[in-house]
Amino acid sequence: MNRAERLNAVLDLLAETGQLDVDDIITKLDVSAATARRDLDTLASQQLLTRTRGGAIGQSVAYDLPIRYKKEQHAPEKLRIAHAASALVPRGAVIGLCGGTTSTAIATVLGARADIMEASPHSSLTVVTNAINIAAQLAMRPQIKTVVTGGVLHPRSYELVGPYSDIVLDRITMDIAFIGVNGIDPIVGPTVHDEREAAVNSLMAHRASRAIVVADSSKIGHNAFATMGSSKLFNTLITDAGITAEQLAAFAENGVEVIVAT
Template identity: 70%
Template sequence: MNRAERLSAVLDLLAEGGQVEVDQIVERLDVSPATARRDLDALAEQQLLTRTRGGAVAHSVAYDLPIRYKNQQNPEAKAAIARAASGLVPRGAVIGLCGGTTATAIADALMSRADIMEPSPEPSLTVVTNAINIAMQLAMRPQIKTVVTGGVVHARSYELVGSYVDAVLGSITLDLAFIGVNGVDPVVGPTSHDEREAAVNALMASRAAHPVLVADASKIDKRAFAAIGHRRLFPTIITDDAATPEQRQRLTDSGYDVIVA
């Protein structure tokens, strides 16, 4: 485990209980006490935690995630999709992330990458998002430039929606955009339960050189209320290995480049 991965792991330990001890880091990460203390000092310098005698405590967080994030379904599949999505992102890229649990997993995967988290005078990655929970995660990482769209907060998803989003997304370009869905039908295309979220997701995708759908197998062959752009907007979909060969073939026949995580 390199230093960047270790620092991320320390933050994960801190998130579990709100505090962490040097002895706990030594045991869980198999490092020396001196290394554990240096890592805590480094994170304290970045204002990511507060040092205490023998350990550290988390900074207070002023938000609580909606129930959809607490009771995430198919976490292993979404983690695999997130790793595959992260693998498409070169250092220095400008990417878009919509809201949702899969996009949140992608943010986690990006923050665990050593090449992105390596300290540098310039940002290693730029992320544009309309999800305020993702923005809060990324804001703690100075190596990542975080751009938040305007808009009105959707209480169910913590996504910013509405016409104010257009002002930001309409004035930028993205290398990649990762868009989650509530359903993806080979004929109809990607869909969302909420028409406001669908409109923002379609606009974000249209600003990207390479828009990518991210959907675990439970979303395939499903339709929701609102279409996310036209059917040909997305050339690529990332799904997990629970997708059947028949489902993958239907997506391929409809023109998608299917990546199985």
């Protein structure tokens, strides 16, 4: 395990309970106490956690997240999906992130990558987002250029929605757009509860060379209110190992590549 992988593993352990002791890192990652402390100090300097005597706690934020973030479900699965998404992003890429807990996890993983956080006179990554919590999170990463779409704030999701988003999105292109959803069906495609969020997500997907749906397996086979586009637009899904063989076959039949995060 190299240093970057080890730092991500420390964050994975911290995500499970919100609190971590040096002894936990020593035992679970098979490293020395000095290495464990150095890793915690490194992550603290990147504001990804808060150091305590003998360990660390999850990094608090300067704003109060909506209830959908506080009561996040399937957190381990979403973190694995985030790592799989990050593996598709080369240094220097331009990516889109809509709102939601899975997209927030992707932002966290990208912000911890050693190659992206390496000091450079130029941005190592550009992130276009309509989620103000993601923008605030990435504002602490000077190596990441953060572009925020316009729009009206949706108070339940912290996403900017409405026609003002078109002004920014119509004038940019992206390499990859990662789109979180409330449901995804092999035939209907991805769906969300709010039609305004659907419109922004669809436009973000159209402006990207590759649009990827990120959804844990609990959302497969479910349909929400507003559709966003067919498999011709969203031809890749990143999900977790909970997807069934029948579901995999159904997506393949409809031309959707499925990446299973493990």
